[in-house]
Amino acid sequence: MSGAAFTSFAGLFDRLRAAGIASEDVAPPAGAVRRAVRMAADDWGRLGQAAQAAGCRWAAGWGEETAEGMIRLNACFEQDGTYLLAHAEVSRKHPLLPSHTPYFPGADRPERHTQDMFGVVFSDHPDARRWTRHQAWASAEYPLRHDFPVAGRPPERTPADYRYKFLGAHGSGVYEIPVGPVHAGIIEPGHFRFQAVGETVLHLEERLGYVHKGIEKIAVGRDAAGLARLAGRVSGDSTVAHAWAACMAMEAAAGVTPPPRAVWLRALLCERERVANHLGDIGAIVNDVGFAFGFYQFGRLRETWQRGSHAAFGHRFMMDAIVPGGIAQDLAPEHIEPMRAAAADLHRQVAKLMAIIYDSPSLTNRLLTTGVLTPEAARALGCMGYVGRASSLDFDVRLQAPYPPYDSLPVGHVLHNSGDVNARVRVRHEEIVASLDLIEALLARLPNGAVRAEWITPATGAAGIGSVEGWRGEILTHVRFGADSRIARFFPRDPSWTTWPALEVLIDNNIVPDFPVCNKSVNGSYSGQDL
Amino acid sequence: MLRILGKIQRIGVITEPLPPSDEPALVAVGEQLKEQIGARFNGSLAIRQVDAGSCNGCELEIHALNNPYYGIERFGVHFVASPRHADLLLVTGPVARHMEAALRRTYDATPEPKLVIAAGSCGADGGEFGVSYASCGPVSGVIPVDAVIRGCPPTPLELMRGILAAIGK
Numbered sequence: 001m002s003g004a005a006f007t008s009f010a011g012l013f014d015r016l017r018a019a020g021i022a023s024e025d026v027a028p029p030a031g032a033v034r035r036a037v038r039m040a041a042d043d044w045g046r047l048g049q050a051a052q053a054a055g056c057r058w059a060a061g062w063g064e065e066t067a068e069g070m071i072r073l074n075a076c077f078e079q080d081g082t083y084l085l086a087h088a089e090v091s092r093k094h095p096l097l098p099s100h101t102p103y104f105p106g107a108d109r110p111e112r113h114t115q116d117m118f119g120v121v122f123s124d125h126p127d128a129r130r131w132t133r134h135q136a137w138a139s140a141e142y143p144l145r146h147d148f149p150v151a152g153r154p155p156e157r158t159p160a161d162y163r164y165k166f167l168g169a170h171g172s173g174v175y176e177i178p179v180g181p182v183h184a185g186i187i188e189p190g191h192f193r194f195q196a197v198g199e200t201v202l203h204l205e206e207r208l209g210y211v212h213k214g215i216e217k218i219a220v221g222r223d224a225a226g227l228a229r230l231a232g233r234v235s236g237d238s239t240v241a242h243a244w245a246a247c248m249a250m251e252a253a254a255g256v257t258p259p260p261r262a263v264w265l266r267a268l269l270c271e272r273e274r275v276a277n278h279l280g281d282i283g284a285i286v287n288d289v290g291f292a293f294g295f296y297q298f299g300r301l302r303e304t305w306q307r308g309s310h311a312a313f314g315h316r317f318m319m320d321a322i323v324p325g326g327i328a329q330d331l332a333p334e335h336i337e338p339m340r341a342a343a344a345d346l347h348r349q350v351a352k353l354m355a356i357i358y359d360s361p362s363l364t365n366r367l368l369t370t371g372v373l374t375p376e377a378a379r380a381l382g383c384m385g386y387v388g389r390a391s392s393l394d395f396d397v398r399l400q401a402p403y404p405p406y407d408s409l410p411v412g413h414v415l416h417n418s419g420d421v422n423a424r425v426r427v428r429h430e431e432i433v434a435s436l437d438l439i440e441a442l443l444a445r446l447p448n449g450a451v452r453a454e455w456i457t458p459a460t461g462a463a464g465i466g467s468v469e470g471w472r473g474e475i476l477t478h479v480r481f482g483a484d485s486r487i488a489r490f491f492p493r494d495p496s497w498t499t500w501p502a503l504e505v506l507i508d509n510n511i512v513p514d515f516p517v518c519n520k521s522v523n524g525s526y527s528g529q530d531l
Numbered sequence: 532m533l534r535i536l537g538k539i540q541r542i543g544v545i546t547e548p549l550p551p552s553d554e555p556a557l558v559a560v561g562e563q564l565k566e567q568i569g570a571r572f573n574g575s576l577a578i579r580q581v582d583a584g585s586c587n588g589c590e591l592e593i594h595a596l597n598n599p600y601y602g603i604e605r606f607g608v609h610f611v612a613s614p615r616h617a618d619l620l621l622v623t624g625p626v627a628r629h630m631e632a633a634l635r636r637t638y639d640a641t642p643e644p645k646l647v648i649a650a651g652s653c654g655a656d657g658g659e660f661g662v663s664y665a666s667c668g669p670v671s672g673v674i675p676v677d678a679v680i681r682g683c684p685p686t687p688l689e690l691m692r693g694i695l696a697a698i699g700k
Contacts, residue, residue, distance in 0.1 A: 134628075134629040135628075135629070136628035136629055136664060136665055137664055143664055143665070148664070149664070150663050150664065151662070151663060151664060152663065152664020152665070153664075154628055154664055157631065157632075157635075158628040158629070158631045158632060158667075159632055160632035160633065160636075161629065181630065181633050182581060182614075182633055182637055184612035184613075185610075185612070186580045186582075186590050186593050186594055186610060187582070187590065188582050188585070188587050188590065189582050189583075189630055189633065209629055210584075210627060210629045210630050210633070211582070211584045211585070211624065211627050211629070211630065212627055212628075212629055212665050213584055213625060213627055213660045213663075213665050213666050214660070214663045214664055214665030214666060215660075217663065217664065217665070218660065218661070218663055229659060230659055233586040233588070233658075233659050233660075233683075234586065235586060235587060236585070236586035236587040236588025236589070236590075236591065236684065237587055237588070237591060239586075239588065280591075280594075293535055293538075293539070296598070296599050297538070297542070299595075299597075299598035299599060300542075300598065300599050300600070302598070303595060303598050303599075303600045306595075316592070316686060317588060317591070317684070319588070319683065352534075352538065353538070355534070356534050356535055356538065359534070360535075525587065526587070527585065527586045527587050530627075
């Protein structure tokens, strides 16, 4: 592959050349990434600086210990739908290199995760506090290094986290509200620290990591099927999208091509997952401002939809439906007509309900101008999915970096620019409609044939990257194989890494009672970010 | 407003009947649940749900218990915000070590007599996550558990059956 084909990153490489920074082209991992470069560790920060100046998006960053005992830092950038993977290596003894966070605020938590899990020190990171680590392992222990046993050395009883320095606020009338980790509703655990004056939020600080389950560590040594099952439980509401991204990465690494019918059915599963989640969330968002009618109506639609998934695929969330090489179970022909009819019916019902919602001023008054995320803030954090698209960030993997079958399907283009809760509701509504259109197209043109390809044992060290537009946005998954098809490294980047920090920003100057609706409109996954 | 009323009228009460496959089971389970709750909990069973490390799959199905199809409140079950108000803890997930203390505290904050149900494969035996540096595994390794509801995730009907079995013991 010649450099000329990558006009997307021309600006970045021009800048690196002008600054006299060397980069060496290396073979990219299989799959979504088109070009890979190796940098000197000392140049890591200047790479970030140049990438920011060139307008690239910092999509993901993760660490990896190499067979030679070096720690490799990876950063994946995206521009115009093309992915570039850069890496630099540091020794285990002196794991020090500059940070990307000064140029990409969205790199903050991923770098702190790498710091906690690998012991890497980012020399100019503006916030070196721990992130994923609470009290289950010691500060000098790094769970993702090879010499750290999977069982760890946990205390007999792990104490609650303490001595984490939250940002304080002082002054007349300023008070603090700590919330969580156990929340009042049926939701995942996390801690929120509000600084408020009267009803107004001055500042919100999130403390996550409570549901850290060691996913990256326990992935090591699994076979391909075992990794697909684990990926399907990174975030239960995104089981299809995560399993797909992991299988895409594994298949690319192993050189396995899933049959066309399997790929089309994967898209069908993924669109069904998108519809189910958006239905539930619209109901929950309007319920958070007291519109119970919407909660029950959308709850009804979601339940009916999930039952449809169960009837056709044997599981209400379609868990474990995607397996390495294809899908576990073909769609029986008798389900196609009922599914088309159900999609057409949902189309009509959603149109009627949304007309009521848009026509209820007492409701929309609570959603308009609430929780505004400006395009600038969204871009700085690398937001994506409905959060990005409600703030005029026009990135959708299905459109900008299309993968089969979306490269031969019309994907509806949804974009809003006001960045408030209302815009996020509208994006979700329009995405339901676009997904229903896709489901119609998928069912109408579903190819015939097998649904699973034979698995091929990949070469030791083979790596792949999968990129899938899940319902929250781009899921970017890196997989590396060791010997005998066993996993050596798994890193799934859920979109929530970028949208959790956005919640901290968009809640500023809103009232505390509007936090639930703002939070629900973003709906980050705790499990997907805590890993 | 007229459209809302029109919609409500057209949809009507959808709580019953359920699709034929589930209907007899749900009604039967629901009625037994109501009877048991009437006899043992004076008509009202308060549940505090605790996610101790779940992937959120179980939470979605527990949520579904409150949708109009299942409407579990009609049988006397309601979810409460504080463990102080709870008769029963419904705990999901392998217990993440980072949630261990929070789970113990929630348990301690729940007044006696109390019941604990570990829901989902992970809560039952650690599931896909097992025991590791980050996970304590099953809920029973951290707090006393009275009953287990398996499934990944358990369906709403399985959850109702499990709650019935736990309170009928």
